[in-house]
Amino acid sequence: MISRFHFDGVLPPDGEVPLPAAVSHHALRVLRLAEGEPMVLFDGSGIEVDARLVVRGKQGFAVLGERHEISRESPLELILVQALASGDKMDWIVQKAVELGVARVIPVQAERSVLRLSGERAQKRQAHWQQVAISACEQSGRNVVPEVAPIQSLTAYLEANAGADRLVLAPGGERPLAELPRPGAALHLMIGPEGGWSDSELNACRATGAIALGLGPRILRTETAGLAAIAAMQARWGDL
Template sequence: MLPRFFCPDLPSPGADFVLPAAIAHHLDRVLRLRPGTELLLFDGSGRELTATLKQTGKAASVSLDSVAEVSRETPLDIALVQALATADKMDWVVQKAVELGVRTVYPVAAERSVLRLEGERAARRVEHWQQVAVSAAEQSGRNTITRIEPIRPLAQWLSEFAKVRRSWILDPEAGTPLSEQRAPEGPVALLIGPEGGWAERELAAARSAACLPLALGPRVLRTETAGLAAVAAMQALWGDF
């Protein structure tokens, strides 16, 4: 597989393009590529361009050779509403959600979330997760970028989005198995609790917002496992697996 990099605002084929500094550094210092190496670049709009490395170093540049509209997107419009978990778990969830085809990740603050983020710290962490999503798209072959939304309290997410998307909230005690759910006909959201699970008042609020309780078998899955398992099962039932 050719090295792939996300570069917004790519010009049309036939032009030369100076690579962003971070990509130039990675090509030169990590991959140690040489002029003449073929690359793939994508801009997030669905376009994928073949390119030839012309120059390395801080001013690394490529010639853009050809363009194709290549879609590797699932037919399912899945949003993952992930209650904040400790930082390494959130990185893992974001990375794997991108690989599985999730279009949007909504980090939400829950009552039992171990991780607490506000203000500038929250903004920096979301920026970090967005870069994790970019790297996962580069690796997995996706030509669009999963959006990482700003952190919201769960109540705010329910008021803003629960009526826009068909929503399932994981509840191992009261949920209906995924295999008994009908295939979503539009955007769908999966709400995943934190390490300590959803509080009763959160489950009640979700039910009031028309979120359907969902179960994934008789076992209790960890927060970093549950959402990814649900997305993979949805892909097998109704998507492109």
């Protein structure tokens, strides 16, 4: 397979460009690509460009070729609202959600979130998750990079997204997916932390019009629940 790389900047229409330091290192030191090997670059604008690797010393360059406007975005605009999960679970969730086609990821601090982040630590973790999203786009062929929003409280999220169509995943949710109509706009899917949403959080979500969604009789882990729901929604309304 031809390697795909995200170019941090705007790709010019033609000519030669130096590869960003991280991309150059990955291409030359990790993948050990050789002079003249083909690659594909994308800058997040929806366009991908055929390119050829040029090596000068320790720096990689790309000679740009044909441009392609190729959309691999789902017709279902799905926003994942994910309560913070501990360890490397958030990396996994962001990576797989992007592979499955979500348009945006919004991390929220929930009452029962084990992971607690604020200030500089929160900013660094957000930047890390954004890079995870970029890597997932490189792997999955997406040419538009979903945003990983800054970490926010559930209250702040609800206030900033008033009127959004929301599904909140909850054990015993009153509506199964099969009964729901196709969404007419962006759909926000809300997934709780390891301990689940608290009663007060569920009530706050319901007060904004959120529908409590059930995914069957089994209790799913936070890193499983959202991905299972996304895959089911893509199969029902999207492009899977």
